Amino acid sequence: xxxxxxxxxxxxxxxxxxxxxxxxxxxxxxxxxxxxxxxxxxxxxxxxxxxxxxxxxxxxxxxxxxxxxxxxxxxxxxxxxxxxxxxxxxxxxxxxxxxxxxxxxxxxxxxxxxxxxxxxxxxxxxxxxxxxxxxxxxxxxxxxxxxxxxxxxxxxxxxxxxxxxxxxxxxxxxxxxxxxxxxxxxxxxxxxxxxxxxxxxxxxxxxxxxxxxxxxxxx
Amino acid sequence: xxxxxxxxxxxxxxxxxxxxxxxxxxxxxxxxxxxxxxxxxxxxxxxxxxxxxxxxxxxxxxxxxxxxxxxxxxxxxxxxxxxxxxxxxxxxxxxxxxxxxxxxxxxxxxxxxxxxxxxx
Numbered sequence: 508x509x510x511x512x513x514x515x516x517x518x519x520x521x522x523x524x525x526x527x528x529x530x531x532x533x534x535x536x537x538x539x540x541x542x543x544x545x546x547x548x549x550x551x552x553x554x555x556x557x558x559x560x561x562x563x564x565x566x567x568x569x570x571x572x573x574x575x576x577x578x579x580x581x582x583x584x585x586x587x588x589x590x591x592x593x594x595x596x597x598x599x600x601x602x603x604x605x606x607x608x609x610x611x612x613x614x615x616x617x618x619x620x621x622x623x624x625x626x627x628x629x630x631x632x633x634x635x636x637x638x639x640x641x642x643x644x645x646x647x648x649x650x651x652x653x654x655x656x657x658x659x660x661x662x663x664x665x666x667x668x669x670x671x672x673x674x675x676x677x678x679x680x681x682x683x684x685x686x687x688x689x690x691x692x693x694x695x696x697x698x699x700x701x702x703x704x705x706x707x708x709x710x711x712x713x714x715x716x717x718x719x720x721x722x723x724x725x726x
Numbered sequence: 727x728x729x730x731x732x733x734x735x736x737x738x739x740x741x742x743x744x745x746x747x748x749x750x751x752x753x754x755x756x757x758x759x760x761x762x763x764x765x766x767x768x769x770x771x772x773x774x775x776x777x778x779x780x781x782x783x784x785x786x787x788x789x790x791x792x793x794x795x796x797x798x799x800x801x802x803x804x805x806x807x808x809x810x811x812x813x814x815x816x817x818x819x820x821x822x823x824x825x826x827x828x829x830x831x832x833x834x835x836x837x838x839x840x841x842x843x844x845x846x
Contacts, residue, residue, distance in 0.1 A: 511836050513835065515833055600731055602808070694812075694822065
């Protein structure tokens with residue numbers, strides 16, 4: 508005997524993501540999910556962003572790592588609400604799920620915020636399959652990673668609204684072909700926007716901060 | 727290894743959909759996995775085998791069907807079967823303005839139940 512189930516395997520996560528997104532929208536909070544390989548500079552991007560934002564942006568940060576709170580510690584001097592999700596106790600998952608983010612958001616207990624940065628676990632494969640509940644998905648790639656990354660890890664680039672090319676100060680040193688990277692990314696996602704910046708020097712951050720503000724108006 | 731999460735979700739969703747009497751008689755769970763997903767059927771099978779122990783589904787096997795990628799062009803409206811992932815181009819006009827019709831499935835289709843163990 509055969510019985511129909513006809514359910515999406517990730518339907519629980521998708522439901523949790525939808526419900527979190529609705530709650531954030533009701534509270535006038537725009538959530539931005541940052542995805543990248545380990546070492547592309549997600550935390551450096553956040554450090555620089557927090558040092559540059561204007562008083563109209565009131566951020567909080569949820570950071571995912573398999574273990575340690577090192578990334579949250581790096582942001583502690585900015586005095587913004589932040590919380591770490593460690594996946595090691597529950598099996599060392601290499602992505603964040605919407606339910607875990609929802610729990611972390613509840614624990615943040617910060618009514619006076621309007622931007623929630625979600626720093627996903629450093630991994631370009633697994634996070635792409637799981638809706639986090641964020642309004643916007645950003646994929647970071649850093650210059651030393653090479654121009655072909657979008658072709659090798661297509662889903663993250665397909666799901667993203669914006670590609671940030673970080674460590675732009677290394678473009679000349681590494682003879683990096685920026686046009687080739689953008690071309691590869693556009694092959695995967697023809698509507699993908701991109702920005703080139705350096706979290707070390709601060710170059711290109713005006714566009715990034717503006718993009719964040721525009722996203723706040725959209726949602 | 728997000729296949730562990732996916733295997734766990736399969737067990738949870740099947741448990742939610744069937745009564746315990748049915749669960750223990752499930753022999754096969756038919757799953758559809760699209761070609762344009764980041765899921766390895768082999769890893770998923772191993773994860774499921776490990777996680778089903780000590781659950782009502784410990785006699786169940788996963789039967790994974792791969793679903794090919796089919797796209798539809800927004801320009802010429804034609805469909806292309808077996809499109810090549812990840813650079814999606816219309817097979818008729820080579821436009822990159824396309825929508826995925828099939829190939830993103832992560833779906834539990836049906837369960838097969840052993841009728842011989844039926845209890846009245």
